[in-house]
Amino acid sequence: MAEKLLELRGVSMAFGGLQCIDGLDLHVDEGEIVSAIGPNGAGKTTLFNLITGVYEPTAGDIVFAGSSIKGLAPHKITQRGIARTFQTLRLFLNMSVRENVMSAAYSHTKSGPLRSMLRTPGMRREEQEIRELAEKRLAFFGERLMGYRWDQPAYSLSYANRRRLEIARATATNPRLLLLDEPAAGMNPKETQEITDLIAKLRTDAGYTILVIEHDMHVVEGISDRVIALDHGLKIAEGSFEEVATSPQVIEAYLGTGGMARK
Amino acid sequence: MSGFDGDDLTQPLEGAREAAAAEGPTSPEVGRDEWVARHDEHRAGRSGLLGIVEERLSRIPWWAWLTLFVAVFALMPVGVTDGYWRRVAFDTVLFMMLALGLNVVVGWGGLLDLGYIMFYGFGAYTYAILRSPEFGFHWPTLLVMAIALVGGALLGILVGLPSKRLSGDYLAIVTLFAYQIFISILIGGDNIFGSNVTGGVNGILKVDPLSFFGHVVPVSKEGGVFNVAYLYIALAFSTVLFIALRFIDRSRTGRAWRSMREDSLAAQLMGMPVPWLKLMAFSFGAAIAAFTGTLFVALNGSVFPGNFDLTLLITIYAMMILGGLGSQAGAVIGAILISVLLELLRDPSNSRYIFYLALVLGLVVVLRLSVRLAVVAGGVIALGIVVRLVVDQVDASWTGGAPDGTGWLGDLIARWVVEPSAVTLWLKSVTYISLIALALLLTTLRGWTRLIVLVPTIYLAAFVWENILAVEPAVTRYILLGGLLVVVMIVRPNGIVGEKRVEII
Numbered sequence: 001m002a003e004k005l006l007e008l009r010g011v012s013m014a015f016g017g018l019q020c021i022d023g024l025d026l027h028v029d030e031g032e033i034v035s036a037i038g039p040n041g042a043g044k045t046t047l048f049n050l051i052t053g054v055y056e057p058t059a060g061d062i063v064f065a066g067s068s069i070k071g072l073a074p075h076k077i078t079q080r081g082i083a084r085t086f087q088t089l090r091l092f093l094n095m096s097v098r099e100n101v102m103s104a105a106y107s108h109t110k111s112g113p114l115r116s117m118l119r120t121p122g123m124r125r126e127e128q129e130i131r132e133l134a135e136k137r138l139a140f141f142g143e144r145l146m147g148y149r150w151d152q153p154a155y156s157l158s159y160a161n162r163r164r165l166e167i168a169r170a171t172a173t174n175p176r177l178l179l180l181d182e183p184a185a186g187m188n189p190k191e192t193q194e195i196t197d198l199i200a201k202l203r204t205d206a207g208y209t210i211l212v213i214e215h216d217m218h219v220v221e222g223i224s225d226r227v228i229a230l231d232h233g234l235k236i237a238e239g240s241f242e243e244v245a246t247s248p249q250v251i252e253a254y255l256g257t258g259g260m261a262r263k
Numbered sequence: 264m265s266g267f268d269g270d271d272l273t274q275p276l277e278g279a280r281e282a283a284a285a286e287g288p289t290s291p292e293v294g295r296d297e298w299v300a301r302h303d304e305h306r307a308g309r310s311g312l313l314g315i316v317e318e319r320l321s322r323i324p325w326w327a328w329l330t331l332f333v334a335v336f337a338l339m340p341v342g343v344t345d346g347y348w349r350r351v352a353f354d355t356v357l358f359m360m361l362a363l364g365l366n367v368v369v370g371w372g373g374l375l376d377l378g379y380i381m382f383y384g385f386g387a388y389t390y391a392i393l394r395s396p397e398f399g400f401h402w403p404t405l406l407v408m409a410i411a412l413v414g415g416a417l418l419g420i421l422v423g424l425p426s427k428r429l430s431g432d433y434l435a436i437v438t439l440f441a442y443q444i445f446i447s448i449l450i451g452g453d454n455i456f457g458s459n460v461t462g463g464v465n466g467i468l469k470v471d472p473l474s475f476f477g478h479v480v481p482v483s484k485e486g487g488v489f490n491v492a493y494l495y496i497a498l499a500f501s502t503v504l505f506i507a508l509r510f511i512d513r514s515r516t517g518r519a520w521r522s523m524r525e526d527s528l529a530a531q532l533m534g535m536p537v538p539w540l541k542l543m544a545f546s547f548g549a550a551i552a553a554f555t556g557t558l559f560v561a562l563n564g565s566v567f568p569g570n571f572d573l574t575l576l577i578t579i580y581a582m583m584i585l586g587g588l589g590s591q592a593g594a595v596i597g598a599i600l601i602s603v604l605l606e607l608l609r610d611p612s613n614s615r616y617i618f619y620l621a622l623v624l625g626l627v628v629v630l631r632l633s634v635r636l637a638v639v640a641g642g643v644i645a646l647g648i649v650v651r652l653v654v655d656q657v658d659a660s661w662t663g664g665a666p667d668g669t670g671w672l673g674d675l676i677a678r679w680v681v682e683p684s685a686v687t688l689w690l691k692s693v694t695y696i697s698l699i700a701l702a703l704l705l706t707t708l709r710g711w712t713r714l715i716v717l718v719p720t721i722y723l724a725a726f727v728w729e730n731i732l733a734v735e736p737a738v739t740r741y742i743l744l745g746g747l748l749v750v751v752m753i754v755r756p757n758g759i760v761g762e763k764r765v766e767i768i
Contacts, residue, residue, distance in 0.1 A: 107534030116514030179598035
């Protein structure tokens with residue numbers, strides 16, 4: 001068994017009286033691709049927000065690479081090696097495609113404003129490195145985000161390309177764990193197939209451990225080592241895709257008991 | 264790793280291959296990008312002479328534009344020997360620096376700072392206190408400038424502390440309060456625990472001019488004419504500032520500021536320390552404003568709390584927004600336009616051209632070049648001639664006045680607008696209020712009734728302008744500036760050189 005990279009121990013999250021996540025235990029091993037599935041409102045995105053520090057859990061602990069990250073500011077957590085994409089795309093729309101990716105190199109670069117104003121040799125070297133890093137991350141997507149697109153504003157991109165750019169931006173933080181929130185949402189079958197291949201490539205070529213939220217079961221089936229099903233903030237099933245897909249609780253969560261009975 | 268079979272992944276979804284094949288052999292393959300492949304075709308569409316000019320202009324590097332700009336500005340005093348306009352040029356450079364500094368906070372950082380002028384005042388008072396006979400300090404200029412710069416940066420951090428938690432409207436209110444406290448300290452500063460620090464409302468007088476390494480730079484030459492050396496010193500500092508800011512914009516910090524403006528949560532989740540970046544943006548803007556304040560007071564030789572009123576803050580915001588938020592070139596262009604315009608508007612003969620130009624432009628924007636425009640224009644001219652003839656027949660003293668200022672437009676207007684020899688307060692109030700009432704009425708009307716009401720409204724506007732507003736340029740110039748800003752914002756919503764901005768799709 002590989003080492004646990006991320007571990008959630010009895011994590012709970014309540015907004016007022018609403019219990020969104022309830023005593024959740026979850027772990028992602030080094031080098032694994034884990035999918036989180038569940039109906040809308042099951043708490044999947046809340047789970048991501050808890051891991052990345054947008055919310056602090058009301059109970060439980062989150063351990064990443066051996067140390068607790070609970071209560072850390074989001075940028076500190078990113079510095080430790082967790083990066084994410086967003087279900088509702090949150091790109092820096094009025095910045096160029098390349099700048100979007102370059103900006104995410106902030107946490108592992110050093111040049112301060114003074115050195116930037118003086119344009120010291122060290123700063124220029126680092127700037128060149130950031131540029132090359134960004135271009136390398138964008139090149140990962142083949143021709144999609146190449147060439148003249150580098151200098152175009154992010155708002156000019158199509159929906160699918162924005163999703164790709166979000167992934168490129170997240171990888172520019174040099175993460176160990178990549179959290180992908182519905183990477184295939186709004187994509188056509190061709191593009192969905194492409195993103196499925198790509199997520200696998202992110203692991204094999206770049207070596208990221210990946211936790212992904214996805215509604216498209218083709219994608220989930222294609223990529224997952226392990227699937228975790230959530231409903232109402234509780235883990236209702238865990239295991240291989242087949243195990244989870246045939247679990248009575250999962251079928252009930254998606255279709256409801258009434259739906260089964262009427263048939 | 265369990266249950267992972269890499270080979271399966273290379274298989275496309277059911278139907279994906281067929282769908283791709285159905286599009287025919289000419290369509291791009293899966294994974295290829297149609298737009299990239301055809302990009303050159305799309306670009307070729309923008310041809311013609313204008314296209315070529317645009318293409319060539321876009322290839323000129325920024326430093327070439329900057330060199331050209333500085334050269335033109337530096338050569339300006341050769342052509343303009345008038346001390347007054349040279350002085351205006353100096354003030355314009357200060358405005359440029361203030362707008363560039365505000366652009367860091369608002370344009371890049373996206374933080375609505377309504378206390379910005381406080382830092383300008385802080386720099387001016389720092390210089391005045393450390394270089395005047397008031398307290399007997401006469402510290403070296405460069406040292407005082409450095410103190411103002413660092414002190415301004417620290418004050419910026421102090422005032423910016425709430426920005427760690429606050430954003431948007433809340434931050435605006437907090438900074439406005441901080442500014443009010445600052446002004447109160449300046450006014451009550453002649454008795455802080457019994458000692459005089461700021462001179463209170465009387466300010467600080469007889470401030471030393473700039474002096475570098477023992478060489479005093481006199482404020483004025485023989486006959487009290489503005490010493491053009493001040494213009495060159497300010498221009499040199501502003502050029503250095505422009506380049507430094509340009510460098511920081513294209514750096515890790517500049518990108519982080521702009522990311523924070525676009526989406527502060529996403530920026531933080533991409534590893535950028537947003538609270539610290541906010542403080543840094545505040546501090547940068549403050550330091551620039553404080554530094555500019557030292558130049559201001561060194562030339563003026565005196566400083567009062569009244570120098571730092573809200574009108575100045577609004578003017579600088581207007582400069583930045585007019586030029587294009589977030590653009591350095593925009594801040595410079597906006598500063599020049601508004602600074603020069605405000606000077607021109609001091610004279611009624613000049614402001615008349617701008618008023619009627621804004622009126623005509625506004626009409627063209629609203630009505631377009633159409634029959635309706637011709638009807639309204641013809642109607643207004645005819646109405647004016649008829650009204651003037653009738654009024655002249657009834658009582659000649661009602662048309663006995665003359666328009667203020669000179670110029671061909673003034674002569675033309677004199678034959679058209681009713682100009683009573685004596686404008687009573689009663690007449691002023693009635694016409695001004697009816698103009699506002701008519702303008703409000705216009706917004707509720709549609710179709711031909713609107714055009715019919717528009718005609719007397721415009722004539723009344725001309726009457727009010729000639730008889731009431733043009734007489735008081737101190738107030739009027741800001742009204743006119745506001746009108747002009749509205750027109751520019753309709754024509755170019757992102758400012759003169761501002762890029763198209765998209766918030767949400």
